[in-house]
Amino acid sequence: MKYSILLIAALLLAACQPHHSADHLTLKWDLLENELAPQSGHQAKFTLTNNGTESLEPGWELYFSAIYVTQNPSFDSTQVLIEHQSGEWFRLVPVSVTEPLAPGESVSFSYRSPRFLNANTQFPEAPYIVLAGESEGLPIIDYHTPRIELETILEKYSDTNRRVPGATMLYEQHDALSLLNESEISPLVPSPVSMQQSGEKLTLSESIEVAHDEAFASEVDFFAEHLRATTSALINVNQSEAANIRVVQHSDIEHEEGYELVINADGVKIRASTPAGAHYGLQTLLALISPNQLASPSSSIVLPHTQIEDYPRFGFRGLFLDIARNYQQKEDILRLLDVMSFYKYNVFQLHLANDEAWRIEIPGLPELTEVAARRGHTETHRDNLHPSFGSGPNP
DSSP states (O other): OHHHHHHHHHHHHHHHSOOOOOTTEEEEEEEEEEEOSSSOEEEEEEEEEEOSSSOBOTTOEEEEEOSSSOSSOEESSTTOEEEEEETTEEEEEOTTOOSOBOTTOEEEEEEEESOOOOSGGGSOEEEEEEOTTOOOOEEOOEEEOOOOOHHHHHHHHHTSSOOOOSHHHHHHHHTTOOOOOGGGSOSSSSOOSEEEEEEEEEEEESEEEEEEOGGGHHHHHHHHHHHGGGBSSEEEEEOOTTOSEEEEEOTTOOSTTOEEEEEETTEEEEEESSHHHHHHHHHHHHHTSOHHHHHSOBSEEEEEEEEEEEOOSOSOOEEEEEOSSSOOOHHHHHHHHHHHHHTTOOEEEEESOOSSOOOOOOTTOTHHHHTTTOBOOOSSSSSSBOOOTTOOSOO
């Protein structure tokens, strides 16, 4: 009996709590002007209508997502302020609205932006309202926007020297391209600073020795592991002066990541001043192995007599991989790192999460999934991240 009374009391208390909703509100966004020339920009208008039976008290705020509003739009009146919150998340504050919005009444706010809109996906989306004195975001379901027709966009572009992005434009841009002659293509990517080849060949077979100075032990071990995949010959790593392949340290190599590579009848010699330079020289040596050799490994490796001097033209050579929406296996990421090192990249930028929020559980960092994995309306970011790309107010 005691527990029944408590349950009834709890239900009655919950029923007495005010239930807020924006179901009685209609929001309309109209595109008043949209010009590409002579000055790019658009003018638009928000109209909020109260379809309910009670007045909407002043102090409310509208939130929405929009990529092409701009961070500092201008306004046609002092009644409204549109503030950029973060990313494409904006807040509309009706600063001069001091009277309740009675049932059946509407209020409109116009703004201008220097952005030309050429797609329907560029309109404001996922609007919601926060009532006066409240902290909860209420989605506005009854939201209406117009459509931009393709004919309208084509007409705007016809008065300018710009082209409409699309398949036709891309085809015309590439139509004049032609294949390069094989002699015009560098056998190495990236192309070395200088390279000379005599046309003669060096053949390494049966037992291949790779010698190195102590500073380059890790780089040579990594190279030997990959070299074994290209041949059935025995690969022996040592410090012999008579080795087929020698990797030696020389301080006269000025560039920190530079190297010199010589292949002749005496064998292969790589000179570098740092482990990075030695590594890049060894990767160049791997690149000089013919595709046929790589496709059908045998007991010998044939290398062209070559003299190379090389160093990077850019200190930052990066690759960016975004797996936030397309997760990859660990093995695939490690293989990509190997490919990057082969092409002499030195910076790897990996994105694990983007707009939607964090998606990987890490036991030692529970806030990543407890807070950073959820998006919704917030003023503090203490419980969740702010909305993004139309995710709306509800976490």
